[in-house]
Amino acid sequence: ERICWGCDRYCPASAMGCGNGSSRTQHPIEIFGEDWADEPAWGLDETPAQPVEVRQPAP
Structure with a gap:
């Protein structure tokens, strides 16, 4: 499992949720x-x- 820098989603290395699944x-x-x-x-x-x-x- 890897995490992208600045992202709080924990995607499996083989199925990245962002970036078209190509890389983190x-x-x-x-x-x-x-x-x-x-x-x-x-x-x-x-x-x-x-x-x-x-x-x-001032009041």
Whole structure:
């Protein structure tokens, strides 16, 4: 049994429910290698987002 990356259906390897039954969706690590997330072209930013101040409307 295999599972496609990002899918919660547990299909048998011989009868995939998606992709016309031909193959499963591979995780990027299987295609690009272990350092796939280090590629700058992905646009993954390691800098955490800055908190935004939420103001309440005046009564």
